[in-house]
Amino acid sequence: MSDKLDDFLKELQDKIYDDTIKDYGQKAFERWRNPSHMRPMENPDGYGRITGPCGDTMEIFLKFENESVGAASFQTTGCGPSMICGSLAAELALGKKPDEIKKITNETILETVGGLPEDDQHCALLAVNTLREAVDHYTKQKIQRIDDTSEDDLYGG
Ligand code: FES
DSSP: OOHHHHHHHHHHHHHHHHHHHHHHOHHHHHHHHSOTTBSOOSSOSEEEEEEOTTSOEEEEEEEEETTEEEEEEEEESSOHHHHHHHHHHHHHHTTOOHHHHTTOOHHHHHHHHTOOOGGGTHHHHHHHHHHHHHHHHHHHHHHHHHHHHHHHHHHTO
């Protein structure tokens, strides 16, 4: 590539980054550039998958250790803000028990990232709803296991 083209592309990238920081803030920009916990997980204990009204789909995976989240990750087909919100939802779930996770709201995510433009705030709701679905899935599985164990005890299985 010629130096001129390199310079042009660098300038263009800098402009996009500057505009993103201006519109979304430094914290959101850094999270967008490095969305931690963005990966699938095999055999999660809790799994949520929701398609929002915008048509984007988010998945959240949880692994529990002693009733608290030991590992969390997410995937999204959606926009940059959905990456930011999914990453924060996974991070905020770490170390928490199911009832503590239920207290995480879309507001929690928005406050943690320092706010998002109004048009992107629904992305935080998608992340939180998906996180709750993952916790519900874990809780239902746990209840099912307890039921199965009780039946085994009852019938000597
Ligand atoms: Fe769909 Fe952001 S626009 S999750």
